[in-house]
Amino acid sequence: MTILLDHIALQLKQLRTEKGWSLDQTAKQTGISKAMLGQIERGESNPTVQTLWKIAMGFHTSLSHFLPLEQKEQHVLQHQDEALSVKILQAYNPDLAYEVLLISLKANTMHHSCAHDTGVMEDILPLSHTVKLGLENEVMTAKMGEVLRFSADQNHAYINENSHEIQFYNIVHYPK
Missing domain, CATH: 1.10.260.40 (lambda repressor-like DNA-binding domains)
Structure with missing residues (x-):
């Protein structure tokens, strides 16, 4: 183990x-x-x-x-069966009620995420290229240099229609 x-x-x-x-x-x-x-x-x-x-x-x-609080190296959460991997850049801060993740999404893939608790918000900030976000009845797009904020208390999907892996920051805001 x-x-x-x-x-x-x-x-x-x-x-x-x-x-x-x-x-x-x-x-x-x-x-x-x-x-x-x-x-x-x-x-x-x-x-x-x-x-x-x-x-x-x-x-x-x-x-x-x-994740361990005292990390000698930053852990990446990944699984061979998933298109997405997550690196925790800033662990959850209870005073500020957020965490910062670096998401990597393989080329031409989609990752479905189930709804979070009521009031949880996410900010998506692409590091390069374009990230699409599928919500229940709409698809939103964020390009490099843009911020996409959405209510994460609904099912959503991160979509990479590019022919190469993309990375984006994901800031998850939790209600206090």
Whole structure:
């Protein structure tokens, strides 16, 4: 088990213990199967970014909550089955209620993200080229040098129609 997987496992178990939730209750709150949650807690499974987001949302916490505070190197959350990878640039700050992520999205791919808690906002800042954002009934576009702000308490998708990988900053603002 890696240091990161150990930490994710420990954080999940600690959050469950604090809430007094069984694996069944946790599965209902997160939308992740009881079997998968057990595997993550035992360090037997490397969760996808999407899975980790769902767990964070089920516990009403940030994605960066699952990363070690004292990082000798900045961790990248990635999974071979996903088009998207996430590097935490600024872990969740409770005083300011935000975290800063660097997102990489493979060429000609789309990554679906489920709705966050009510009041969560995201800012997308492309580092190069164009990023598209699919919302329930519209597609929005952000070009390099632009900022796209949207309400993240709805299902959304990051879309890369370019023939190469793109990167963008994602600032996630949580309600206080």
